[in-house]
Amino acid sequence: xxxxxxxxxxxxxxxxxxxxxxxxxxxxxxxxxxxxxxxxxxxxxxxxxxxxxxxxxxxxxxxxxxxxxxxxxxxxxxxxxxxxxxxxxxxxxxxxxxxxxxxxxxxxxxxxxxxxxxxxxxxxxxxxxxxxxxxxxxxxxxxxxxxxxxxxxxxxxxxxxxxxxxxxxxxxxxxxxxxxxxxxxxxxxxxxxxxxxxxxxxxxxxxxxxxxxxxxxxxxxxxxxxxxxxxxxxxxxxxxxxxxxxxxxxxxxxxxxxxxxxxxxxxxxxxxxxxxxxxxxxxxxxxxxxxxxxxxxxxxxxxxxxxxxxxxxxxxxxxxxxxxxxxxxxxxxxxxxxxxxxxxxxxxxxxxxxxxxxxxxxxxxxxxxxxxxxxxxxxxxxxxxxxxxxxxxxxxx
Amino acid sequence: xxxxxxxxxxxxxxxxxxxxxxxxxxxxxxxxxxxxxxxxxxxxxxxxxxxxxxxxxxxxxxxxxxxxxxxxxxxxxxxxxxxxxxxxxxxxxxxxxxxxxxxxxxxxxxxxxxxxxxxxxxxxxxxxxxxxxxxxxxxxxxxxxxxxxxxxxxxxxxxxxxxxxxxxxxxxxxxxxxxxxxxxxxxxxxxxxxxxxxxxxxxxxxxxxxxxxxxxxxxxxxxxxxxxxxxxxxxxxxxxxxxxxxxxxxxxxxxxxxxxxxxxx
Numbered sequence: 001x002x003x004x005x006x007x008x009x010x011x012x013x014x015x016x017x018x019x020x021x022x023x024x025x026x027x028x029x030x031x032x033x034x035x036x037x038x039x040x041x042x043x044x045x046x047x048x049x050x051x052x053x054x055x056x057x058x059x060x061x062x063x064x065x066x067x068x069x070x071x072x073x074x075x076x077x078x079x080x081x082x083x084x085x086x087x088x089x090x091x092x093x094x095x096x097x098x099x100x101x102x103x104x105x106x107x108x109x110x111x112x113x114x115x116x117x118x119x120x121x122x123x124x125x126x127x128x129x130x131x132x133x134x135x136x137x138x139x140x141x142x143x144x145x146x147x148x149x150x151x152x153x154x155x156x157x158x159x160x161x162x163x164x165x166x167x168x169x170x171x172x173x174x175x176x177x178x179x180x181x182x183x184x185x186x187x188x189x190x191x192x193x194x195x196x197x198x199x200x201x202x203x204x205x206x207x208x209x210x211x212x213x214x215x216x217x218x219x220x221x222x223x224x225x226x227x228x229x230x231x232x233x234x235x236x237x238x239x240x241x242x243x244x245x246x247x248x249x250x251x252x253x254x255x256x257x258x259x260x261x262x263x264x265x266x267x268x269x270x271x272x273x274x275x276x277x278x279x280x281x282x283x284x285x286x287x288x289x290x291x292x293x294x295x296x297x298x299x300x301x302x303x304x305x306x307x308x309x310x311x312x313x314x315x316x317x318x319x320x321x322x323x324x325x326x327x328x329x330x331x332x333x334x335x336x337x338x339x340x341x342x343x344x345x346x347x348x349x350x351x352x353x354x355x356x357x358x359x360x361x362x363x364x365x366x367x368x369x370x371x372x373x374x375x376x377x378x379x380x381x382x383x384x385x386x387x388x389x390x391x392x393x394x395x396x397x
Numbered sequence: 398x399x400x401x402x403x404x405x406x407x408x409x410x411x412x413x414x415x416x417x418x419x420x421x422x423x424x425x426x427x428x429x430x431x432x433x434x435x436x437x438x439x440x441x442x443x444x445x446x447x448x449x450x451x452x453x454x455x456x457x458x459x460x461x462x463x464x465x466x467x468x469x470x471x472x473x474x475x476x477x478x479x480x481x482x483x484x485x486x487x488x489x490x491x492x493x494x495x496x497x498x499x500x501x502x503x504x505x506x507x508x509x510x511x512x513x514x515x516x517x518x519x520x521x522x523x524x525x526x527x528x529x530x531x532x533x534x535x536x537x538x539x540x541x542x543x544x545x546x547x548x549x550x551x552x553x554x555x556x557x558x559x560x561x562x563x564x565x566x567x568x569x570x571x572x573x574x575x576x577x578x579x580x581x582x583x584x585x586x587x588x589x590x591x592x593x594x595x596x597x598x599x600x601x602x603x604x605x606x607x608x609x610x611x612x613x614x615x616x617x618x619x620x621x622x623x624x625x626x627x628x629x630x631x632x633x634x635x636x637x638x639x640x641x642x643x644x645x646x647x648x649x650x651x652x653x654x655x656x657x658x659x660x661x662x
Binding site: 014015016017018019020021022023024162163168172175176179180181182183279280281288290291292293 | 551558
């Protein structure tokens with residue numbers, strides 16, 4: 001399985017980082033390859049995943065949503081029920097345990113929606129490591145609840161004022177911190193992006209989502225699904241769901257954020273509307289101007305508000321293994337409402353993009369077909385933003 | 398013979414060390430960069446390093462981030478910097494090195510970047526986010542155009558990588574003084590001299606040190622261990638603070654002060 005030994009997925013991926021970080025990436029790759037398959041590590045990780053995170057998360061048959069949409073049977077993978085309220089904990093726990101075995105005493109991370117920051121702060125508290133989380137000031141404003149959670153967990157939230165003050169800029173500053181403190185600090189990268197070996201490590205730690213979903217559905221129906229749907233910012237929850245099905249005849253749909261529309265300057269649809277280049281250590285699709293400067297992304301969902309995407313998704317796109325689509329802020333809000341009202345589940349705004357796309361997808365399938373959608377996180381963090389956005393649209397009429 | 402190689406050879410013959418100042422091209426505008434470059438060349442700079450503005454300079458500290466932003470606000474991009482190099486080349490024979498991140502070069506086209514750089518008298522490139530593992534396509538394009546690819550070595554590199562970097566680099570090896578990003582520092586690592594001695598023993602090429610070096614005293618302290626010293630943020634801070642003839646004079650005087658301890662005894 002990819003990546004190759006250069007960290008490439010076809011032409012994508014690689015390690016475009018300052019020399020200071022190269023030895024750390026090589027060390028991380030070596031440690032990961034040495035440790036992650038050992039029985040001790042696997043036992044430790046699965047114990048924490050079960051007793052601490054609460055895995056396996058349910059695969060829930062969404063009867064009312066299925067009836068409402070009138071197409072395929074819709075199953076929801078409930079990552080929102082994992083400890084801390086999103087899939088991010090699968091990865092931060094794995095990386096935290098790895099970092100501890102590597103003798104690192106400090107964790108740092110970037111965060112957009114705050115879910116990855118909370119998940120990293122949680123693992124730092126659990127494992128007794130110190131923790132700094134980089135977060136854009138625009139996201140601090142939008143996701144106050146998660147900022148408070150991180151503080152309560154004992155992490156320091158470092159505000160990032162540069163650029164668009166969102167996820168991209170938080171990642172720049174996290175990398176700058178890592179360049180400075182690399183000897184004792186582990187950088188817990190939160191998505192399947194960044195330099196090798198991160199896209200591989202994060203995919204592998206998130207793969208539990210798809211492994212469980214595949215086994216749960218087979219146990220229940222004896223079948224494979226026709227289609228998997230997940231939102232894509234950097235792409236970790238999507239890759240986590242897709243990975244276990246990669247050799248099955250199952251359709252993959254990644255839903256990006258179209259913001260105000262992919263034909264405007266205000267979107268985050270990197271795979272749908274971007275071009276290839278290098279950002280944050282990897283060759284992949286990104287949003288850029290003709291001179292190679294990175295453009296600011298936009299999405300109502302802070303976790304999708306990023307102008308890059310994981311290199312394996314770029315490879316999936318080019319190979320045609322997955323298709324990538326985009327839904328607007330407005331559609332995502334209607335997806336948020338749809339799931340809240342039909343099933344009594346408030347989705348994260350990020351996951352609401354995947355829910356919203358089901359409306360467009362449903363007519364392609366019949367009641368014999370099965371679609372699994374990944375509910376990557378819960379929506380408590382978003383209620384202020386959703387209320388604000390709804391009021392704005394009410395006032396507009 | 399390449400201009401960079403010639404400079405190090407001539408300086409060595411005189412018992413001198415190279416002063417390599419850095420400024421961001423287009424900060425605050427291209428005319429100022431041109432005037433500053435010529436003044437620095439006249440006042441003791443041996444090699445000039447011009448930064449190419451980029452939106453996400455992740456190896457740079459706040460000073461050079463801000464400079465990059467000011468230049469971008471003026472609409473300056475890679476092609477403008479290449480054109481500026483051409484204007485400078487018409488007036489000076491000082492070696493010109495561009496320091497820029499990889500993506501703008503990739504989008505402009507690697508062969509096109511190298512060819513236009515060569516046409517405009519650029520001598521080399523420093524690309525902080527391009528380690529040797531990823532550098533083959535650029536090195537091929539650069540070699541074809543006879544442009545030097547200057548690699549960075551860091552305190553974390555270790556002997557084996559330093560040896561490889563020393564073998565691959567052209568012109569000189571740029572040793573990063575600190576485990577960290579660019580930016581003026583009041584104190585350099587206490588073991589820096591020892592590290593430079595180790596690096597010196599591992600490589601045959603000329604050795605320059607940079608990152609954090611901001612005063613003539615620091616330059617004097619490092620001079621015995623290297624062939625060149627890079628000073629960036631300390632100059633860029635002056636560019637941010639001053640304007641017009643006052644800026645040109647201040648930077649010129651600063652260059653003269655930095656060069657003094659690098660001259661032969």
